[in-house]
Amino acid sequence: MLQISYIRENRDDVIRRLKVRNFDQLALVDEVIRLDEELRSTKIQSESIAAEGNAAAKRIGELMRQGQREEAEAIKARSGEYKDQLKVLNEQLGRLEDEFFEKIVQLPNLPYKDVPAGKTADDNEIVLEHGEKPTLPDNALPHWELAAKYDIIDFELGVKVSGAGFPVYKGKGARLQRALINFFLDQAAENGYREVQVPILINGDSGFGTGQLPDKEGQMYYVGADDLYLIPTAEVPVTNMYRGEILKQEDFPIKNTAYTPCFRREAGSYGAHVRGLNRLHQFDKVELVQIVHPDKSYEVLEEMSTYVQSLLQKLKLPYRVLRLCGGDIGFAAAMTYDMEVWSGAQQRWLEVSSVSNFETFQSNRLKTRFKGEDGKMQLAHTLNGSALALPRIVACILEENQTDKGIRVPEVLVPYTGFDWIS
Structure with missing residues (x-):
């Protein structure tokens, strides 16, 4: 606010x-x-x-x-x-x-000075591209066909149990999911983030605190009997841990990471672009949240962007970084970087992470403050980023690493999966 x-x-x-x-x-x-x-x-x-x-x-x-x-x-x-x-x-x-x-509360956050003008995602600024797009064989399959071929993700079974957008991961598919989660959490811990395990149901005050309410209530699953919402991202409960708190300046930066399932209704999402893992109602994600001194927040935003890129580099996935234009940044964000990974089989870029600085927009709602050197209360700055969301990472790993022998597991994940190949 x-x-x-x-x-x-x-x-x-x-x-x-x-x-x-x-x-x-x-x-x-x-x-x-x-x-x-x-x-x-x-x-x-x-x-x-x-x-x-x-x-x-x-x-x-x-x-x-x-x-x-x-x-x-x-x-x-x-x-x-x-x-x-x-x-x-x-x-x-x-x-x-x-x-x-x-x-x-109807007024969105003010864009930072570096945010480019523009109306849609087509106007986002490409900051950099990293890695070469692999040349896949002519018979390369999209991830949903690879998932069926190797029996590692069952979309139809998910429809039977819950509905479209709730896949069932099986065998090596489930182990690949777990490997990615543990890899991302371990990497975050090595980079100074404290791991926390948080509720996946939140109250209305928490939804308001981080800007999901009253802006995005239509995109969240609501449990009416208990007046609670399923989280769209771990950002919400993790950031709300500091709602109403007066923090110590010497504790900055406060860095937390959390793995949670995430739930999004994604109303009105249809078509080929949302097929398979491209867009789900339930998915797994490791989130990073930082609470920092206002003077340091844009320096921290760059650090978080660089860190997320390092994960993609270790997975050896070609990616690009976008600075979102004014018409594409989220309601609560002052500036956002999106990281997109190249899907060779689909021949398009897939967003796998957003890293955002909210400045005081969230902390003003949360009343998350600290006492400055002059003794006066100030609002902290909050930031968050996906590190990483799993569905599209899994999709690109499957597609980019397919061979005649099977799907090669990225080397950095082998200690976590216990196997080199999905075949």
Whole structure:
């Protein structure tokens, strides 16, 4: 959530940066400023009348002690007016606070200065490409056919058990999943991340804290009987561990990693581009979350991007890095890098990670603060990144490593799988 003080003092800059996002509800900015002015004015009136009422009550007590009952009763009769005025003002305050909150939460984060203008994913900026795209044989198969050929992923069985988008991993397919999870967690630990195991069900406050609510409730699975949501990513519970906390500056950077299954409804996702593992309702992911000093967050964003790339390099997968344009970054993000891996059999790039800096957007909702060197409270900066999401990594491993003999397991995973080949 944007800070009202920044909006109030930098109206033109806020509008300019929202235009980079192609945000089309710019009138909300002035509406939020107007409601803030009304709120502050009403609070001043309420506090003034409350002070007058307190002073009157004190005066009544003094007069009664002095035996001036008649004058005290006269002031007491008028004191009822203070209560009536306060009641009206407090009701007005409640309505204004609700309306102000409803409006300000509709404003997305402001894009960072390096975010390129653009409307769609086609306008994203290619930062770099790494590795050579392999030349696959003419009879190369897409991963869903390889999965069936070697009986390692069963999409139809998943439909039987749950529905489309819930595959069943079998035999070496299941072991490959587990190998990747353990490899990613071990790599994160070696890079200073503390592993945590978190709930996969969250309450509404947690969803609001990281920006999923009220923006993405339609994309999350909801457990109505308990008023809980299945997590779309471990970012949500891990970041919410620090909701309402006052952190110590000397503890920065705070680095956590977590493996969880993730759940996304992906409503309206149909067609060949979502076939097989390309888009699922349930998938596994290892997530990185950092909470840092505001002065360091963009340096940390670059470090996280480099780290995710190192995983792809160790898996020997060709990839590219994109800086998302204003029209493609998420609601809560100030800047995002996407990492995409080349799918040789599908002849297209598949997103496998997003690394984002949220600046104070999440921490303002979470009230995650620290005391600065001047003794004043400040909002921390939050960042997160996938390291990595498994489905498309598995898809590309299967496709890029297929041979006549079978599928070669990346060398770095062999100690985790216990086998070199899927055949």
